[in-house]
Amino acid sequence: MKYMRLGQSDLLVPRLALGCMRMSALSLTEAKQVIQQCLDLGINFFDHADIYGKGQSERIFGQAIKELGLEREQVIIQSKCGIRPGFFDFSKEHILAAVDGILERLQTDYLDLLVLHRPDTLWEPEEVAAAFSSLKEQGKVRHFGLSNVNRYQMELLQAYWQEPLLVNQLQVSLVHTPMIDAGLQVNMLTEGGLNRDGGILDYCRLRGVTIQAWSPFMIDLAQGTFFDHPDYPELNHVLAELADSKGVSVEAIATAFLLRHPAQMQVLVGSMNPDRLQKIAAASQVELSRQEWYRLYLSAGKELP
Structure with a gap:
């Protein structure tokens, strides 16, 4: 497996990552087999979202990692939030609550990367930046990114969040x-x-x-x-x-x-x-x-x- 630097960070990641949307359909045994196969192939980056299987994908993954006896540092975990039933929500309150739920389901203390899932047209970038700052200070999230956004939406958030997305x-x-x-x-x-x-x-x-x-x-x-x-x-x-x-x-x-x-x-x-x-x-x-x-x-x- 070939590796690369993720964005402007020092985080070394594989060129391929496992998207875990379908993991909710697996048994715990099957999930462990998939994760172990990924690790054997050099894929240690796993992408989640709080809506995948209504949280079940994260629950199965978290338990599988525990039963495989893996150290937290052996895997890179990314999850996403911001999609709610019928609307998008980038409010500080929702981002903070969503991350707490994600961490609980994954049975981990931190995310390597939090990604906001779909652009919320009602978002306030300074409020998002405040949420990111709180999560960073608490050690719950190390890095941040966005999903399905255009350049101006990225620029808008970067005007308030000083670390690179x-x-x-x-x-x-x-x-x-x-x-x-x-x-x-x-x-x-x-x-x-x-x-x-x-x-x-x-x-x-x-x-x-x-x-x-x-x-x-x-x-x-x-x-x-x-x-x-x-x-x-x-x-x-x-x-x-x-x-x-x-x-x-x-x-x-x-x-x-x-x-x-x-x-x-x-x-x-x-x-x-x-x-x-x-x-x-x-x-x-x-x-x-x-x-x-x-x-x-x-x-x-x-x-x-």
């Missing part, structure tokens, strides 16, 4: 590339030329913010993954060809596509299948040429100007 969690996959499309089709009257996020990809590179790519294999929740999907025959043909030539799985090639980007993304993988995790982890050793990267991009139905 380490991450921005954004949806990126071979078939979901609006942040890449806009940078390639600048000033073009095309669908891909629409700048939907204020240039968040280049902004994160400029500011040293790590993009955490979520849903790296998904089309959307309704259609599932793009693997063997009838709408993406050319993409699957190219994936299979490259996988065969490099001796890895198609999942590894799809992951390597994201890892190849110079933005130095960290890919959040959501599989709860130990065998599939092993196949995906091989992406860390795959080298895609510039030509191969663009071939994958175009095979997904993208265009170049």
Whole structure:
């Protein structure tokens, strides 16, 4: 497994992390097997959220870590808060209460990283900064980040929070590339030329913010993954060809596509299948040429100007 610095911190993290949304569906024994497989593969970074399984994912993970006899320092734990039933909530009161609940469910004293889950249009950045400061002073959270936000939302919070925000969690996959499309089709009257996020990809590179790519294999929740999907025959043909030539799985090639980007993304993988995790982890050793990267991009139905 290859490692990288997370954002502007000294925190050394694997290029792949386990997204634990689906852990709530596992038995304790199964969860322990998944966690141990990750550790064996060099993946010691685990991404949670208080809404995953209504907290059950965190509960199972916390108990599994305890029963595996792992020291807290052996794992890097990130969780998210801010989504409530029917609305978003970045109030200081909610952030502080949410973190207490997260820590209790995970059976730990601190989070390595707290990420605010979705932008709350009613947020007060100075109130968020006050919450972060309180959590930091109490030793409950070491670092902070955001999720699914644009550059101006990041700038707004940074005007009140003086420490660097380490991450921005954004949806990126071979078939979901609006942040890449806009940078390639600048000033073009095309669908891909629409700048939907204020240039968040280049902004994160400029500011040293790590993009955490979520849903790296998904089309959307309704259609599932793009693997063997009838709408993406050319993409699957190219994936299979490259996988065969490099001796890895198609999942590894799809992951390597994201890892190849110079933005130095960290890919959040959501599989709860130990065998599939092993196949995906091989992406860390795959080298895609510039030509191969663009071939994958175009095979997904993208265009170049």
